[in-house]
């Protein structure tokens with residue numbers, strides 16, 4: 001368990017260009033990512049393995065309407081503009 005790291009991730013907006021302090025459930029959107037022991041994403045129904053850790057990220061109100069979070073195995077969490085998401089994922 002890495003409660004301290006999770007808390008640190010939630011201390012501010014996940015957008016590196018934004019410094020909005022965390023206001024849980026008051027505004028914005030929380031993203032939860034479940035990873036298995038090898039650090040790979042556990043998508044719902046796709047893996048029977050139990051996630052070994054859960055990481056949470058928060059986007060503040062203004063950021064959550066313009067951006068979303070995407071998980072990349074190599075890079076971790078990435079902030080992406082919402083309008084670009086619908087094009088090819090590969």
Ligand SMILES: [Zn+2]
Pocket residue numbers: 013014015018019020059060061062063064
């Ligand atoms: Zn923000």
